[in-house]
Amino acid sequence: MPNRPSAMKRLRQDKKKRERNKAIKSRLRTEQNRFDRMMERGDLQEAEQQASLLTKLLQRAAHKNILHVNKAARKQAQFQSQLNELRQVKSASS
Secondary structure (H helix, E strand, C coil), rough: CCHHHHHHHHHHHHHHHHHHHHHEEEEEEEEHHHHHHHHHHHHHHHHHHHHHHHHHHHHHHCCCCCCHHHHHHHHHHHHHHHHHHHHHHHHCCC
């Protein structure tokens, strides 16, 4: 336990930040799982909407330094790549 008032305040602030960051990361994982399930089903329209939501969440997390900017960009690129593959499969089967 810290003794100095400033250290005690920092401890309180860190706890709040940790809980906030944990909630945001949890939401990101949940939305990524939803996206994966949509891709498995082959639901292109819903997957596109989900990718848009994920992009928004990733950019917000990167802006708030919860995720590294490069990690957010890499994830967005992966989602777009998966969508493009699904689009090709859908257009080839049509």
